Amino acid sequence: MQETKKDTGFEIVTREDFSDVTYLLEIRHPLMAKAARPGQFVIVMLHEHGERIPLTIADFDRNKGTITLVIQAVGKTTKEMQQNCRQGTHLYAIVGPMGIPSHIGKAKKVVCVGGGLGVAPIFPQARAYKESGAYVIGVVGFRSRELMFWEDRFRACCDELIVCTDDGSAGIRGLVTAGIKQAIAKHSDIDEVVAIGPPVMMKGCAEATRSARIKTMVSLNPVMVDGTGMCGGCRVKVGGKMMFACVDGPDFDGHQVDFDDLMFRLRRFVPTEKAALERWQDSCRMKIPPIERLELPDPFEEVKGG
Amino acid sequence: MATKKKTIRTIPQERTPVREQDPQARAKNFSEVSLGYQLDDALREAERCLMCPDQPCVRGCPVGIDIPGFIRKISEKNFHGAYDTLTDTNLLPAVCGRVCPQETQCEGVCTVGDVLAPVAIGRLERWVGDLAIKEGWANIPYIEPNGFKVGIVGSGPAGMACAADMAKAGCDVTVYEAFHQAGGVLKYGIPDFRLPNEVVDAEIERLVRLGIKFECNTLVGRLFTIEQMISEMGFHALFVGTGAGYPSFMGIPGESFNGVLSANELLTRCNLMRAKEFPNFDTPLQPGRRVAVIGAGNTAMDAMRVSLRLGAEKVYCIYRRTKTEAPARAEEIHHAEEEGIEFHWLTSPVEILDDGKNNVRGMRCIRMELGEPDESGRRRPVPVAGSEFEFEADAVVFAIGTNANPILGQTCKFKLNRRGYIDADDDLATSITGVFAGGDIVTGAATVIEAMGAGRKAARSMKAYLGLRDSDVVYLPERAGGAGKLFGIDLSERGYARVRIA
Ligand SMILES: Cc1cc2nc3c(=O)[nH]c(=O)nc-3n(C[C@H](O)[C@H](O)[C@H](O)COP(=O)(O)OP(=O)(O)OC[C@H]3O[C@@H](n4cnc5c(N)ncnc54)[C@H](O)[C@@H]3O)c2cc1C
Numbered sequence: 001m002q003e004t005k006k007d008t009g010f011e012i013v014t015r016e017d018f019s020d021v022t023y024l025l026e027i028r029h030p031l032m033a034k035a036a037r038p039g040q041f042v043i044v045m046l047h048e049h050g051e052r053i054p055l056t057i058a059d060f061d062r063n064k065g066t067i068t069l070v071i072q073a074v075g076k077t078t079k080e081m082q083q084n085c086r087q088g089t090h091l092y093a094i095v096g097p098m099g100i101p102s103h104i105g106k107a108k109k110v111v112c113v114g115g116g117l118g119v120a121p122i123f124p125q126a127r128a129y130k131e132s133g134a135y136v137i138g139v140v141g142f143r144s145r146e147l148m149f150w151e152d153r154f155r156a157c158c159d160e161l162i163v164c165t166d167d168g169s170a171g172i173r174g175l176v177t178a179g180i181k182q183a184i185a186k187h188s189d190i191d192e193v194v195a196i197g198p199p200v201m202m203k204g205c206a207e208a209t210r211s212a213r214i215k216t217m218v219s220l221n222p223v224m225v226d227g228t229g230m231c232g233g234c235r236v237k238v239g240g241k242m243m244f245a246c247v248d249g250p251d252f253d254g255h256q257v258d259f260d261d262l263m264f265r266l267r268r269f270v271p272t273e274k275a276a277l278e279r280w281q282d283s284c285r286m287k288i289p290p291i292e293r294l295e296l297p298d299p300f301e302e303v304k305g306g
Numbered sequence: 307m308a309t310k311k312k313t314i315r316t317i318p319q320e321r322t323p324v325r326e327q328d329p330q331a332r333a334k335n336f337s338e339v340s341l342g343y344q345l346d347d348a349l350r351e352a353e354r355c356l357m358c359p360d361q362p363c364v365r366g367c368p369v370g371i372d373i374p375g376f377i378r379k380i381s382e383k384n385f386h387g388a389y390d391t392l393t394d395t396n397l398l399p400a401v402c403g404r405v406c407p408q409e410t411q412c413e414g415v416c417t418v419g420d421v422l423a424p425v426a427i428g429r430l431e432r433w434v435g436d437l438a439i440k441e442g443w444a445n446i447p448y449i450e451p452n453g454f455k456v457g458i459v460g461s462g463p464a465g466m467a468c469a470a471d472m473a474k475a476g477c478d479v480t481v482y483e484a485f486h487q488a489g490g491v492l493k494y495g496i497p498d499f500r501l502p503n504e505v506v507d508a509e510i511e512r513l514v515r516l517g518i519k520f521e522c523n524t525l526v527g528r529l530f531t532i533e534q535m536i537s538e539m540g541f542h543a544l545f546v547g548t549g550a551g552y553p554s555f556m557g558i559p560g561e562s563f564n565g566v567l568s569a570n571e572l573l574t575r576c577n578l579m580r581a582k583e584f585p586n587f588d589t590p591l592q593p594g595r596r597v598a599v600i601g602a603g604n605t606a607m608d609a610m611r612v613s614l615r616l617g618a619e620k621v622y623c624i625y626r627r628t629k630t631e632a633p634a635r636a637e638e639i640h641h642a643e644e645e646g647i648e649f650h651w652l653t654s655p656v657e658i659l660d661d662g663k664n665n666v667r668g669m670r671c672i673r674m675e676l677g678e679p680d681e682s683g684r685r686r687p688v689p690v691a692g693s694e695f696e697f698e699a700d701a702v703v704f705a706i707g708t709n710a711n712p713i714l715g716q717t718c719k720f721k722l723n724r725r726g727y728i729d730a731d732d733d734l735a736t737s738i739t740g741v742f743a744g745g746d747i748v749t750g751a752a753t754v755i756e757a758m759g760a761g762r763k764a765a766r767s768m769k770a771y772l773g774l775r776d777s778d779v780v781y782l783p784e785r786a787g788g789a790g791k792l793f794g795i796d797l798s799e800r801g802y803a804r805v806r807i808a
């Protein structure tokens with residue numbers, strides 16, 4: 001078998017846990033750290049038998065030569081990574097940065113919205129807008145206060161930060177769409193909204209800005225294989241046209257995206273994914289103390305909070 | 307072993323058959339269909355070559371392999387010699403022997419074929435290639451490093467061929483590949499039952515022994531650009547062989563229903579990601595019970611036969627023209643028929659239907675008939691009015707061709723042609739100085755041997771660009787275009803010593 005690196009892959013230099021389901025990995029890859037731009041993603045393989053899974057580059061440090069991923073454990077691969085990825089261990093493969101970088105335009109006032117697995121990926125965009133001189137309003141959604149992370153990072157790059165929680169334990173009570181409405185009510189001159197999160201959330205955001213005709217960019221996350229435009233598995237419908245999210249996106253005009261199409265395509269492999277997860281959890285249970293079986297998230301459901 | 311002159315009457319009349327797995331059994335496994343020749347078979351088949359002086363087969367071969375030359379060496383039992391003759395022009399005999407469309411190339415013009423079945427050139431080539439792998443032969447010449455650094459983008463047959471030639475010329479060669487494994491379509495596209503991954507790996511191993519470095523997990527254009535490779539990374543010349551990814555769909559209603567996918571996705575999941583071994587490997591593949599594959603090229607045949615092996619009960623081939631126009635290798639269509647694939651010629655889908663829950667339940671198809679010939683010379687299929695009918699299937703696979711991959715066009719300043727492929731001149735030079743391109747990314751989807759030929763041609767141009775002498779000039783002056791004279795000296799004088807250069 002053709003191996004690339006003589007060492008066993010790409011080193012994990014930091015691991016941090018935000019909650020039971022959300023964790024951060026910082027990976028050494030100096031070239032990638034140099035090339036990465038906001039909005040881009042990588043494809044990761046945990047081991048030789050693993051699946052190729054796409055993850056957004058949540059941060060990059062050109063001096064340290066590292067990139068940061070923030071991952072929600074939702075299925076077999078992401079849970080296995082949660083269990084096995086420690087500081088000093090290696091990922092078998094990581095390739096990127098993929099996708100067209102987000103266009104950080106001349107917008108003067110932007111709202112950057114992140115919910116669920118989109119909280120971390122929205123951060124580099126918020127920071128890039130800040131660096132471009134824009135007035136940045138951050139809207140981040142979590143289930144409850146305990147699940148919050150990176151508040152300090154967001155505060156550092158946002159002129160205003162609206163935190164939304166389901167239970168009202170921090171910030172305002174409600175979905176991120178409530179946060180967007182609050183921002184629109186306060187500022188009549190918003191040029192652009194950027195939203196990243198589960199498809200339902202992005203759909204909600206696009207609806208929330210449609211009547212006000214505010215340009216709304218979303219980052220789509222269909223199931224991918226290669227990430228190089230070769231398989232067409234990531235095709236999405238935008239403005240009635242077929243696009244491949246990995247090379248034509250992942251950012252698209254939210255008012256043009258057919259979110260229902262995206263959501264049912266995300267369910268393509270549900271039965272097999274479920275089987276894989278159950279099988280893996282069963283095999284884990286034999287070796288290590290039992291871990292709690294988590295429900296598979298439904299992409300139709302508003303997945304919130306890390 | 308100089309024998310008396312053979313004639314069409316004296317040679318074995320029958321083409322030596324090759325042993326194959328039984329169609330019933332093989333439709334359930336991924337082991338190779340054709341088991342290849344044994345020594346006796348190869349010797350017998352080699353006897354069938356007439357050693358024609360005019361060598362039509364050599365002209366029929368896209369890279370001009372000295373076919374009677376290597377066959378003669380098989381007859382002389384000089385097998386290593388046969389391998390040397392093959393690898394003079396063809397880097398990957400074990401691969402090409404398996405996947406080349408011989409019937410339209412060398413075997414299609416073989417003199418024996420005028421009267422009997424043509425010499426089985428492909429099977430002989432494969433036999434020699436396999437023997438070389440088994441025996442561990444590799445023609446590793448003495449290589450004098452010349453200090454030039456050459457980068458190759460894409461590890462398909464085009465990139466592999468260019469890399470090998472440049473490494474033999476003494477360059478420090480690095481191949482960059484986006485996937486986690488090298489090999490291009492040979493690895494992710496063509497399934498194991500036609501071309502086992504071990505064969506591809508063995509060929510790559512040989513390249514590694516030539517000193518070529520493979521850097522997988524590297525998406526050129528995004529991790530670094532072509533311009534950066536030249537200005538910052540110190541490459542003196544580059545070759546781009548990124549293939550033609552980007553699968554086409556038809557643009558008919560229902561293409562996003564679950565159960566509709568491109569052949570590339572099906573094949574990549576199955577071959578490279580080994581979804582066929584799920585759950586031992588993690589990548590899922592939702593198997594279809596009744597699979598309809600649209601198209602009749604090699605990719606379509608592969609998609610059908612893979613679906614069958616993944617457990618489909620029924621697999622249909624839906625093609626808008628007839629068997630005569632089908633672009634797949636004759637052998638693949640034949641094998642597919644044997645395995646029980648159902649062919650529906652002159653049929654085209656107009657809509658994909660779902661079960662109300664976004665899962666495919668079938669297609670609406672229309673019958674076609676052949677009209678006037680189009681630009682390609684093939685008769686154009688035209689729909690027969692009012693002939694629509696429903697067709698039941700729970701998976702629809704599109705294998706109707708590919709378009710240019712956009713990544714390098716998006717990120718680097720290549721001049722592209724109208725269809726988005728890289729524009730290269732006759733010497734395969736691109737609009738960026740020192741950067742050459744070849745294979746599917748220049749021509750659009752073609753064949754393994756043509757991609758390899760392009761890689762070698764680009765290597766010749768690259769050597770000229772770097773000021774390296776081409777070994778062809780010394781050893782094969784006719785091919786290098788310098789017939790009669792070498793360095794201004796008449797060849798007949800032979801008053802110079804041969805030096806090992808590249
Ligand atoms: C461009 C892009 C960027 C992404 N960025 C991040 C990120 O920064 N952090 C993060 O935690 N996740 C991110 N995702 C989602 C992540 O890729 C999936 O969660 C992951 O593939 C799930 O793999 P699994 O084997 O753990 O789960 P599986 O068992 O394969 O799937 C579990 C469930 O997750 C959903 N799912 C499966 N594949 C995907 C997918 N590719 N995208 C979205 N949902 C999926 C399905 O609903 C499925 O039922 C991103 C996806 C894309 C396409």
Ligand SMILES: Cc1cc2nc3c(=O)[nH]c(=O)nc-3n(C[C@H](O)[C@H](O)[C@H](O)COP(=O)(O)OP(=O)(O)OC[C@H]3O[C@@H](n4cnc5c(N)ncnc54)[C@H](O)[C@@H]3O)c2cc1C
Pocket residue numbers: 228405406407459460461462463464465482483484485489490491492495496524525526527547548549550573604605606608635711713714744745746747751752753754755757
């Ligand atoms: C399913 C299938 C079956 C086929 N069967 C046959 C057959 O039987 N006989 C035959 O002669 N031909 C066949 N072909 C066609 C043949 O395989 C191709 O013509 C040939 O492989 C083209 O070679 P290439 O080197 O140009 O590109 P490819 O083999 O496509 O290789 C290109 C490589 O470049 C990599 N790459 C792309 N972009 C980048 C980037 N930006 N950075 C780094 N790497 C990158 C890709 O991942 C890929 O590995 C078949 C093709 C398919 C898809």
Ligand code: SF4
Pocket residue numbers: 354355356357358361362363364373374415416417418425427
């Ligand atoms: S055309 Fe056929 S018989 Fe003649 S040299 Fe070639 S392979 Fe042999």
Ligand code: FES
Pocket residue numbers: 223224225226227228229230231232233234235244245246247
């Ligand atoms: S992931 Fe394969 S084409 Fe986008």
